[in-house]
Every structure is written in C-alpha cells, then in structure tokens.
Amino acid sequence: MAQKFILICCALLAGLLARTQENNSLNLMPVPVLLTAHPGRVDIGEGFRVSVRGKPDRRIFAEASRFVRRLSERTGIFLDHQGFVSPSDSSPSAALLIQIRRPGSLKLGEDESYSLESGGGQVILSAVTDIGAIRGLETLLQLVSADEKGYFFPGLSIRDYPRFAWRGLLLDVALHFMPVDQIKRTLDGMACVKMNVLHLHLCNDQGFRVESRRFPRLQQVASDGVYYTQQEIRELVAYASQRGIRIVPEFVVPAHTTAILTAYPQWASVKRKYSLQRYFGVFDPVMDPTNERLYPFLDTLFSEMASLFPDAYFHIGGDENTGKDWQSEPHIRRFMAERGMKSFMDLQTYFNRRLLPIIEKNGKTMMGWDEILQPGVPKQIVIQSWRGNASFYGSLRQGYRAILSYGYYIDLIQPASYHYQNDPIPDSAALSAQEQQRVLGGEATMWSELVSPLTVDSRIWPRTAAIAERLWSPRSVTDTEDMYRRLDIISLGLEALGLRHRTYKQVLLRQLAHGDDTRSLEVLSDLIEPLKIYERNQGDTMYTVFSPLTKLADLASPDQPQPRIFSREVDSFLLHPSPALRQLLWDKLNCWKQNDALFQRLLLGAPVLREAAGLSRNLSLLAGAGLDAMEALDAGRKMDGAWLEQQLLVAARARQQGGRCELQVVDAVQRLIERAAR
C-alpha cells in the first residue's frame, strides 16, 4: 500500500522535478516526495512569529527557537520580540503554525513525515511527531526566497517522508580524534539534509576515545589524552536528540583492539608488549576469545558504554581480523580443534555469540560489519555492509536486516555522482519485497586516517548531502545534473550552519603560500584532487597519526567543481563550437599555461609546495597542448599523427601524481587534442 503510494508520488514527481529546475527558488535537498507550487507567498517581516500546537515532545521548542534565530541570521531581519518559542506561543494565526500530533521518540522507524502548506499569509507545518516537524523546519529554511520586495516563503504544498529509516553518517574519531565542536557542527549539517543516525567509531588500534570509570587506563594510557568525558558524551547525545538524530556507538572487537590491549594486555591472544598503533591499516593484535575472563571484562565495559548511549543499537565492529595471532597460539588452535572449528572465522562467530547476551541484556540490538555474518550467527543482529553489494544482498537473503555502506565511503574521494547512483535497492538486485524490507538504509563512512579537524568537513560536505538525498528521496530522483545544481546551493547553507568545508581552503592556501598571494596556488589546487581509493597512503606506510595534514593533498578537495564544469564546456564546444565558448576555454587554458611561471616563483619561499612543481609544470604543458589543438580547430587544420603522439605523451605525463594529488582536467583536454587530429 505504502509502496503503491510511493509509486504514484514518483510519477507525479517526474513532472515536479522539471518544474523545480525551472524555478530557482525551489532548491530543496533532499527532494521531497510531493511538491505543488501555488501562486501565493508568505512574507517574512519583523512581526513573523512561530507557534506550536498539539502534543509535541519539548524538543520542538528549542528547535523552533533555533529556527527563528537562523531565519533572522539568514535574512538579517530583527525577529527580536520572539526570543524563544515556548508552549505559550500557541496562536493559531501565527505566521508559522506548527501542529504536532504526538511526542516523537528517538528510535528506528519513528514517523518522520511532515507536510507544509504555505500561502494566504501563513505557513502551516503539520507532522505526526516533533521529529517530523524538525525535518519540515529544515525544508522551510531551504525555501527562504528573496526578491525586490523582500524575503518570503513561496506558496506551495509539500508532503514528505523518508524512503529509508536509517540514514546515517559514520564518523571515525579513533584514527584521528575530532573535538566536540566538530561533532556538533556535523550534527547540524546532518539535520540540515534530514539524516538521522550518527555512528561514532569510538576506538581502534590508534586510540580509545571514551572515558571509562570502570577501566580508566583506557583513557589514561590508550587515548594520547584526547577522548570524550562521559559528560561530553551525554552532551552530544542530547545535542543530537534535539535534532532528531540517534547516536549509535561502535566499539570494535576482537581485532582493531591495539588501544584496548595497550591498556589491558591481559586480554590479548599473544603475550607481547602493546603500544598505540601509529600507522593505519590492518594489524594482528586481537583479543583472546578462549580466555573466559575476557567476557566479564567486556560485559563490564560494554555495559558501562551502553549506559552512555540511549540508542537501541550497539555496534561491535568485528571487521578485519587477520587471524594470525590466533593461528600462532597453540592454546587457541587447541581450543578450536576441541570444538571442531575449521577456521578462525568460526572462532570469531563463537566470540560474537558470547557477546550477544551481553549486548542484549543491556537492551540493545547488536550490529557488526559484514565479517560477523558467518554460519550460526543469530538473525536478530544487524549487518553493516562494506565489502560489496554481493555481501549486502547475501545478508538480506539470509534473513538479516542490513544497512549499506559499500558505495558510500566518502573518505575515498570519489565524486558525489558516484555515491548518488548507488541505490541500496537497485533493480538489478532483484530482491523480494521481504528482502527489501530488511534494507534499513545506508551510512556514509568518514574514516579518519587522512583528515584532521580542519579538513574533515571538506571530506564530508557537501557530498554527503547527495547520499542523504539517495536515502530520503524517492528512488526515481536520479538526475545527476540537477543534484549538482542543488548541491552547490546546499553547500552554502551548510557553511552558514558553521561547517568549514569551504573556508578551510583559505586557511591552508595562506599557510602553504606563506602569505597572501595565493593566486597561482589557488588556480592549481582548484584543478586537482587527492589520490582516490587507498592510493594516497601507498601501502599504508606513508602516514602516521602524527603526520601533518596541512599539505597540498589536504588543500585539494574531492569532487572539484571547476574540472567538472570545464569538462562539460569542452563537450559543448566539440558539439557546437560557439565563439563565446571558444573564448571561455581559451582563457582558461591560457590562464593554466601561464600559471606555472607564477607558481615556480612562489616555490622559492614555500618549499612545502615543491612536491607540486611537477603538477604545475604538467598543467602548463597540457594547457599548451590544448591551446595548440584549439588553434588547429579554429583554422580547420587537421594535425598529423606525430603531433598527436607527442601531445598524448604530454597528457599521459599530466596524469602523474604530485604531492599525492592528480590533475582532473586531463581527459577533457585530451578530447580537444584528439579532435584536432581527427
């Protein structure tokens, strides 16, 4: 029934989307299920007031007050006479009337639907729960429009609800610690695009990041002094709850536990000296599941941690166990043999089964990565899939509920379009209706090997907004061009919330250039991206937790707009070579060609940039080749094979990395070159 309704809505939406693109004032992200534009408008003036009616949880009052503040900051209008929205603000004629049927509860599958009606001098936001209303307030802020007459909400009707119940972001605070204020601004960003789960990856080989009162050595000797106090955890949970976001904690066991074993080596499989891991990767240290005393320890630790996080889900990791430290220990091999275990995965399953009652007695559902899914694992656990679609569909077919992270690894510097196209339930999967229902949703993963508090926002935003849309909006919303158009707009809204995905570049530009004249570096850095997938940290040997993350590859951000725009322009030009387009491309290529001379001068006082010298020179040569090609095209002259070979060599050289980055405009210039020789 619900699905049928969705189908109808999707059909309607196709037409609506076209209208959205026509009307620039409708720049919503994620796209709502159903939107109908009306002719009217609701002006925003000093007298704009908000009232709340119905039976909400009290979180709506703080959020409505925050809405007033944001509206005031966005428009510059002094809405001073409503400092805070309180239960006494309940006039049915307020400019914004929020109607809520019942208090929302922060749990998987809670009703997040809302509807908006604006026109006739009033906006009415109706929702079953306050959490739905909070989603609607974000939509409303995205609808703030302006013309010569002033600021207003356009007249429209919206009916909206999420496609998936679990729309998450994993933030890894173990590999590089993230301070509380970074997490808070991340939560603000998530709320802006209607995400509802922050998955905190709280320990790994490099550190344990939560204060434990039962086992204080965890923070004392296994955190380098950077961890969250229990009060801070409570503060974060409250902050997230205020925005209708659950926090799911992950404490990874039995592998990736060098930090825990540094504090408490008695739980290790192999007796050796443990100290915090300074490199990133997969390592052998692992807990000893044959040690009976391990389980009371984990019971105490996990019960303490579970008490800090009210959410019903508790993630135990379970990934990337090499098994070597188990295979090398005779007592462990003996334990396995006695129980007929054939592989170390059987032993891990044994371990997981021992954990399950510990997690469940704390009232939690256990979650883990793909690897925990082995024969014999109980069906009530939830699988988080990272190793590929096959394992995702496999877990669904076996009857497990699962969330998809494969294809949403935002740390791998892939473009938003790639993540956007990654549907959790594609046609090709041919999942049954039951299997589809077991798809809880998805999670973007921000692993923190190569990010600092300064750069991390630029790895999360704005790309994660595209994933948020994938998980909220109807499946039919797949127009990549329109996604990018709206992404550029939402990026500004995210910045206004305090995110630093744009401003951090100015900081690094000035620091790297050792002064104000950052132009040549800016030109270069706008055309490069860090090496993708796992290439930047080759062989996991180049970076440690102490390495500076203030260099070229940190300045370069994923999914750069300029190469994307240039590539589109080249294609247009090759199709219809207009003079205006020709001039535009010529100016760009010419600027890139000239840039190297300025850049080489900059290097004299900024040795840190020497690693980019080759990139800059190659860009200059590549642009020169592009200009030659354009001249040939202008003259209608066909270039010969020798020339082509020569220029393709230039292009090939321009693909070489420099400073762990690569140029993003080579393909487009190569298309110009190839056309000139055709």
Added chain:
Amino acid sequence: MAQKFILICCALLAGLLARTQENNSLNLMPVPVLLTAHPGRVDIGEGFRVSVRGKPDRRIFAEASRFVRRLSERTGIFLDHQGFVSPSDSSPSAALLIQIRRPGSLKLGEDESYSLESGGGQVILSAVTDIGAIRGLETLLQLVSADEKGYFFPGLSIRDYPRFAWRGLLLDVALHFMPVDQIKRTLDGMACVKMNVLHLHLCNDQGFRVESRRFPRLQQVASDGVYYTQQEIRELVAYASQRGIRIVPEFVVPAHTTAILTAYPQWASVKRKYSLQRYFGVFDPVMDPTNERLYPFLDTLFSEMASLFPDAYFHIGGDENTGKDWQSEPHIRRFMAERGMKSFMDLQTYFNRRLLPIIEKNGKTMMGWDEILQPGVPKQIVIQSWRGNASFYGSLRQGYRAILSYGYYIDLIQPASYHYQNDPIPDSAALSAQEQQRVLGGEATMWSELVSPLTVDSRIWPRTAAIAERLWSPRSVTDTEDMYRRLDIISLGLEALGLRHRTYKQVLLRQLAHGDDTRSLEVLSDLIEPLKIYERNQGDTMYTVFSPLTKLADLASPDQPQPRIFSREVDSFLLHPSPALRQLLWDKLNCWKQNDALFQRLLLGAPVLREAAGLSRNLSLLAGAGLDAMEALDAGRKMDGAWLEQQLLVAARARQQGGRCELQVVDAVQRLIERAAR
C-alpha cells in the same frame, strides 16, 4: 638596576629594529628586548628533534609536543618519529635543546624571561621557568624561515622578557556567550603573542555563565541555557595553564546583576519582577547592601566560584551603578543616613568592604573597576582603570596597584595604531618610580554586545597583538608602520592556530550575497568599518541579545588594511606623482566607481543588503569625484570654487552611515579633490 638594564637594551634595540626591518625573515611580534643576528642557520628536516633538560614543570612536555606538531604543520615536514616530547628526550645534542632551571608557577610576576641561541646546527632555548620557555617557543615558531634550500631557523641571539607582568585580555561571555572552543582558540592566540591573563567576564544583566551547585537557579533560569559547567571551567583553566596563562574570573556586583536577581530576587534593592535583560546598557537593578543575609549568600557563591579558579585574583566588577534603586528605597536611605553616608558611592564602598573578607578568606586579592576606588577602600585591592588616564594615575598616586584598560577597548572598533600608542606609563604622566611599579600592566577588553562566536575573532585579532606588544616590548618600540607590517604577518600565524578573523568574512559574504558572486560586496565591504565607539548601537536601543549579527556591520571589520594603504598611496602620489602610482590610484577609483552597478544588481536577490545601497552609491560618486580630480591634476588644470564646493558635498555625503557602517576612504579622496582646486 633592572630599569638601567632596560634602558641599555632599548638603546641597543633602536639599531636592531632598523635591522629587523631590513631583514624580512625577522617578523617577530612582540619585538624582543635584545636581538642579534648571526650568519648561521639551523635547518629543519625530518630528523629535527626536541629535548628538555633541567627542572621544568611538566607543562613544558605538552607544549614542546605541541611545538613539534605546529612546526610540522607549518613546514609540511613529517617529524613523525617524535610524536610526543617526554622527559626521556634529554639529549644535549638535539636540534632544539630546551634548558629550564626550575618549575614555573602560574602567578603574577613569575619569571617569563628566556633566551635563544641559534646557529651551528642547534637552537638552544634557555629559561628560568618553563613559562619563560613557552614564551620562547612562540618566538621560535615566528622565526621559521624558508628559501630555495628549505626551512630553517636563522642564526641569532635573543634575550627577552616582558615589560609588564599583567598582559591581559578581557573576554565578555555574559552579554553574548562564547562556546568553549572559542575561548580555547582565544587562548592559543594570546599565547602566540605572549599574553598571560584571560579575564573572563562571567555574569551581567543578560546572563550568569557558570554552573553553580550551591545556587543552581543561576544557570537554570538566568543563563538561557548557555553557561560553562564546572568541568568545562576546570578544562579551560587547565588549557590556559598549559600555555602559561592565568584565568581571572569576574563576577560583577552590586549593579549589573539582573541575571542574579532573576534567579534570586530576594537580594534586590527594589522588590519587582526581574527577568533577564535583553538590551545592552546601564540599568537600575542592584543588590541591597543593607540586607544582612545578602553577605552569607555572596560568601557561599563567591567561595564556590573562587574554588573553580586557582588564580590569586578575583574581580568583583563594581562598575556602572546608577544608584537609583538605592535612592528610591526608604529603608536604604535610612540605612545610609544612620551611618552618615553622603552618596550612594559611600554605600557601595561599605558593600565592597563587606566583600573584602569574603574574597580574602578564599586566598584571593580583590579587583574591581575604577568605580570601587572611593575613600576608605583598602589599599590591597587592585584597580582596573577604564574611565580615563586621570583615574588610572589617580589610583596609582593614592597607592593602589592598577591595570590599564582605558585606551584598550577593542570592542570600540578603533585602529591598532590608536591602541599601540597608548602607553601605560607615558612621559606626560610624570609618575614616580614607586607609582610606576604599581602599574601591573594592561588589559584589552572584548565586550560582547555586538559580537557572536562567528565574528568575535575579527574584533580581537589581529589588533590585540599590537596591545600585546605594547605590554611586552620595550617602551621605545613605537614604530607604527613597522607594527602594521608585522601585524599582517602575525595575522596569518593566528589564523594557522585556528582563529577565524579572516575566514568568517567569506562565510558572511556568501550568506549576505545569497550565493557565490560576492565580488561587488567584497569591494564595498573592504572599504567600510562599523560605526566606532558606541555609535553602532545608537542609544542602546537598536540591538537586543537576539538580534542577528550576520549583517553588513558584522562583515565589516575594524582597522581595514585597504583604506590604510590607499591613504598612504594618495599621500605619496600628492608628494611625487609617479605614473605607476597614478595608474594604481586610477584603477582603484575606477573599480569603486563601477562597483555600484554590480552591487545594485546584487541587491535584487539580497534585500538584506539594501541598507548598504546608499554607501555603495556614495562610494561610486566619491570615486567619480576623485577621478575628475586626477584628470585635472593630469592636465595641470586648476578646478574652480564651484566645482570644489560640489565635490566637497559629494565627500560630505559619503560620510553618512549605512547599515551602521561608514566609508573609510573619504579623507584620502578629499585630499585629491582639494589638491585639484588649489
């Protein structure tokens, strides 16, 4: 003896300063007492290590580790094999050897001297205390230099120590609350320029900002929910201590107490309903000093607060009591009459004398603003002077120790040069040696009526670095041009520490312009400053605590470099009209003239900027007048009186405020105009 030594150093310094200006690699701020350049250098490479010898407090190890991290981030060099500097790092041949005689203690007058010797492959930093060494580490980071061969420390000898023991910044977190991370980055900035006192103004009419366990209504009903928990206060104290910075708390009484009286109205002089003040200014609510039960309350509250702040000084405010609520109450008038008190200031002195034993039994020295200095106030208190030099010198002559804030009110948007010229002990004061010794130092004051966490950094930095230099460097260091040269450099270093005084502009530009094309707004906003002194918030009636601080006057920052540079260029041109300078000025004026057309177009979609329409138009007309004047000068044509009158009218109009801002280039253009008619 010490003074004689200072005199000798100052004489030496005059020569050194000249050299500093010649050698751009020496950009220190504050300028050290004694600096001698050597020919050698110490290269910074991957093998660079730090060791510590002697008897330091352990804070040096965390600071030395932070130094390694900052050096690595600044240079991009992977100094990975020294993650943390620990007591086991004590090799006498390390590239940086830190030698410390004894543990420093965080108190007024502690030894902060240090010396640096670099050359021969090693830097030796020697200090009596670890606090002195921390000052030296900041100098060293400012000395990082680069050439084609790489990064290095130049060869030199430095001997350095502060002129004043109290070099403070008052941060008002009551009028607008500042989150913990804002205070942390402020502390980082202060350490960078060797300031050593953060004075936190923790309560006022608008809110009480510290959790009290004894009187929880203070945070529950008198903070709007934004306050520091006691754990956060302890964290901030530790963070500051780590950088050798004392935190002095201020709890203002008996006036400016609307927040306390909102929570506990029983202590008010006048029985009425109290609620948090939403405006800024001076108000009548005041505690009732005739109520004997008030003193046990203050004893309990101040003892609890004093226990959170280990520093030996405790500030009780005492300013801006209107006295009206005392004069209107018969029982208070009777109390005064019975005791022969002639004015309400006598009553306030009575109140202060009652407070003194409460403060002192907590082991603290009492401090207050000018107003507390009335006949009969004990000599052991410290006066913070804000009402003028007369009251400052007066307190010194009466035998009080005092710190100067008059002339250091950075919230009033005056230029760094103004603050820089404000010497606490000018010749004109003719203070005796004893009186001079009572000058503890000075404090910049960041009152927060009109700043938010987003904008506050731009009101503090970089101007406060000029005040820091005034309070640290020898009195003879007064070259304003050289101060500005170094200020521009230190501004970059402050940004690298995490301060947002530059990047916040990009955020507001994009938000105000409602998109990416911010150019015309940028041109305009670089030429304006917010109205100075108390003009922006006319009559204290325009802003409340809820008003948006995201508008033109927030984007405009104090002491803009472009008008300063333009003014200098105009003067040079009028003196020696070179063709290059003529072209430069012509291009600038032309750009300003053209800008209005772009800006008016921007307004169509950004009504928030309409308040700047007049400014932009007036800038265009002013620039046009300037271009006319230049043409006349080019042609050697003298313009007539009618023309001059006309253009002066244009200039006069260009002085009108818009959006609570004013153009900063009118004087310079007017000089061009007047010259053309001469």
